[in-house]
Amino acid sequence: MISIRNLKFAYSDNSVIFDNFNLEIEAGSLFGLIGPNGAGKSTLISLITGLNSVMSGCIKVDGKELSSSRDELLSQLSSVPQEYAFYPKLTVLQNLNFFCRLYKNIQHPELNIYKAVELTGLTGYQHRAAGKLSGGLKRRLNLAIGLLNKPTLLILDEPTVGIDPQSRHFILAAIKQLNKEGTTILYTSHYMEEIEGLCDTIAVIDHGKIVLSGELDKLLLSSTDNNKFYIKTQRSIAKSEIAACEFKEQLNTQNNKIEGELNNAEQLTELLALLAQSGHIIEQVEFGKQSLESMYFDLTDKAVRE
Amino acid sequence: MIKLLLNILNKEFTLVLKDIHALLVLFIMPMAFILVMSLALPDTEKNEEKDRPKIGLIFQQAQDSQLAGSQALTQLAGFRTQKYSNKNKLRENIINDQLIAMIVVPENFIHLLQKNEPIDNNMEVYYSPSTPSQLRFLLMASVRQVTALWQLEKKLKSKVSDSFMQQGLKDKFLGVSLVNEHEISIGEEKVEAKQPSSVQQSVPAWLIFSMFFVVIPLSTTFIVEKQHGTLQRLKTMPIADGYFIFGKIIPYIIINLIQTLLMFLVGMYLVPAVGGQALQLSDNAWLLIPMSLSISILAISVAMLIAVRVNTTDQATTIGGVTNLLLAVVGGVMVPTYVMPEVMKNISAYSPMNWGLEGFLTILLREGSFVDIIPEMLKLLALSAVCLMFATISYKHLLRD
Numbered sequence: 001m002i003s004i005r006n007l008k009f010a011y012s013d014n015s016v017i018f019d020n021f022n023l024e025i026e027a028g029s030l031f032g033l034i035g036p037n038g039a040g041k042s043t044l045i046s047l048i049t050g051l052n053s054v055m056s057g058c059i060k061v062d063g064k065e066l067s068s069s070r071d072e073l074l075s076q077l078s079s080v081p082q083e084y085a086f087y088p089k090l091t092v093l094q095n096l097n098f099f100c101r102l103y104k105n106i107q108h109p110e111l112n113i114y115k116a117v118e119l120t121g122l123t124g125y126q127h128r129a130a131g132k133l134s135g136g137l138k139r140r141l142n143l144a145i146g147l148l149n150k151p152t153l154l155i156l157d158e159p160t161v162g163i164d165p166q167s168r169h170f171i172l173a174a175i176k177q178l179n180k181e182g183t184t185i186l187y188t189s190h191y192m193e194e195i196e197g198l199c200d201t202i203a204v205i206d207h208g209k210i211v212l213s214g215e216l217d218k219l220l221l222s223s224t225d226n227n228k229f230y231i232k233t234q235r236s237i238a239k240s241e242i243a244a245c246e247f248k249e250q251l252n253t254q255n256n257k258i259e260g261e262l263n264n265a266e267q268l269t270e271l272l273a274l275l276a277q278s279g280h281i282i283e284q285v286e287f288g289k290q291s292l293e294s295m296y297f298d299l300t301d302k303a304v305r306e
Numbered sequence: 307m308i309k310l311l312l313n314i315l316n317k318e319f320t321l322v323l324k325d326i327h328a329l330l331v332l333f334i335m336p337m338a339f340i341l342v343m344s345l346a347l348p349d350t351e352k353n354e355e356k357d358r359p360k361i362g363l364i365f366q367q368a369q370d371s372q373l374a375g376s377q378a379l380t381q382l383a384g385f386r387t388q389k390y391s392n393k394n395k396l397r398e399n400i401i402n403d404q405l406i407a408m409i410v411v412p413e414n415f416i417h418l419l420q421k422n423e424p425i426d427n428n429m430e431v432y433y434s435p436s437t438p439s440q441l442r443f444l445l446m447a448s449v450r451q452v453t454a455l456w457q458l459e460k461k462l463k464s465k466v467s468d469s470f471m472q473q474g475l476k477d478k479f480l481g482v483s484l485v486n487e488h489e490i491s492i493g494e495e496k497v498e499a500k501q502p503s504s505v506q507q508s509v510p511a512w513l514i515f516s517m518f519f520v521v522i523p524l525s526t527t528f529i530v531e532k533q534h535g536t537l538q539r540l541k542t543m544p545i546a547d548g549y550f551i552f553g554k555i556i557p558y559i560i561i562n563l564i565q566t567l568l569m570f571l572v573g574m575y576l577v578p579a580v581g582g583q584a585l586q587l588s589d590n591a592w593l594l595i596p597m598s599l600s601i602s603i604l605a606i607s608v609a610m611l612i613a614v615r616v617n618t619t620d621q622a623t624t625i626g627g628v629t630n631l632l633l634a635v636v637g638g639v640m641v642p643t644y645v646m647p648e649v650m651k652n653i654s655a656y657s658p659m660n661w662g663l664e665g666f667l668t669i670l671l672r673e674g675s676f677v678d679i680i681p682e683m684l685k686l687l688a689l690s691a692v693c694l695m696f697a698t699i700s701y702k703h704l705l706r707d
Contacts, residue, residue: 051541074542080539083535086539101313
């Protein structure tokens, strides 16, 4: 779907962002692009959407070069910015009508608007001023506008920032549904859990370079830290409940999660038994598989960025 | 293409109509200024000697000015007179000294008249083109009164001559044949002989001022688009930048034209209703449309440039507001140019608001034609082109870095 070859790009202050950058995103994939602030994610999106022009190299979408087929490609893709990119003074319907009618190739705008409203759960809110919607509804409207041209490639830049868990769940479900229906999705987020639960392929980008990329499951399993474990229970775990554990120093407890590195599988069995004795119901257990977050920190270091 | 443009226009109109504060600035503010200033200005101007129409007087034979009869010419009722030594710079004197007319008394005119001898040349009256017909009539009536008095005085002292009787008692008595009337040509210079009335000054001045205030709603909408990522979204859609720029210009041109219509209606009907002088429009009133359009295009171009270059609505309001105030102060909106000292008048000529105001005054006051307002329109449109060019370049580069 997207093929980036030998990309070179620098801003006008000569700060080089990409030099000989390459990336492939398969059609139909749900691709997670992650990296710290200033890593180059937004610049990459601006290059794919034609906001910025490449200095050398090429970007192809569906086999067509962006520089020569810009208008054609832009009618097939859609970019949902992180900000609420709509007019707060217009109603939901006025916003949808306006953005939908900017696409010359849409034959039945009403139909596209209806489908976008339905998928994002905005039915019943069409006549409300967009600026007066709750944070979750604003995010859904932001997404709905991105769906108006029924894009084959949907670029989502942190689409769940600052909203409640219910709205986040709704949006993530809608994204999964879109992907099932064949839409290729390029997804950026700082929520590693989101990426881990949603994406099939990822690329970790830092300082304008890809430091890791591939199918997510394979990447997590191929980690060398294969004695790392992760347990999630239904309720919070008190430290006193694992005080009897001989290797308690190796455990890191936070609310209803406990993770760390064990010496062997027997220690995991012992820990699970201890939790069961305290009446905990185990929701999730992972062993020998690194979390995306820890892998991410290993690759990009934990130091705070700008 | 039309559908696309209509869609953009519909959005811009909806946003402007929802911006109550901007509408108040654009419509209520100039209306209030026009009403207040139209009522306030006449009181300060009434019955002042300096505000009487000024005429020039040239005695081609210097001794004539010493004759008893010539005094009557220097004291024409309702006029101020200023003497000049010769008519070599007649036209320049009329223009520079803001005279409504120049009276030229030929050599020996009074002397021959008093001797009751045949007169070689008549008195000449040269008018500024901007002198209205009522004033011309009043001046002629005053001049004829004086010449009639001269003759009457002479006739009473001597017998009525044969020649006087042959030429017709009535004409001679009224002095019609003693005076020729002329109008000087404008040429390439502007004639500013007549000062506008308070309503003639206030309506165009405050209209222009309010037209330039489109910077507030235009930049507010634009900056919200920039800050909210809407502009980013729009720029990733398959539409040329020109549509959005054009889409922003058209609604505000329509708003400016509505402002023009409303403010002239205020001058014509509302100002007289509250005791002021009514604004009179003549046959050339249609010229207000091209003149308003030129001012509107410049106001929007300046607003676009400010909107594209700044990042916050606070910056836009401050920069736009201060720019407008400066242009208005210098341009003769707040202080009419005819009361400014010469230095300020020269500076005023560089303010785009002054170009617009001069254009309007040429139409309203000097009964100018389309050709007469072309210089002002060209200046306004040329500056618009420059502003719009920089605004378009900046718009194209927005979000790139």
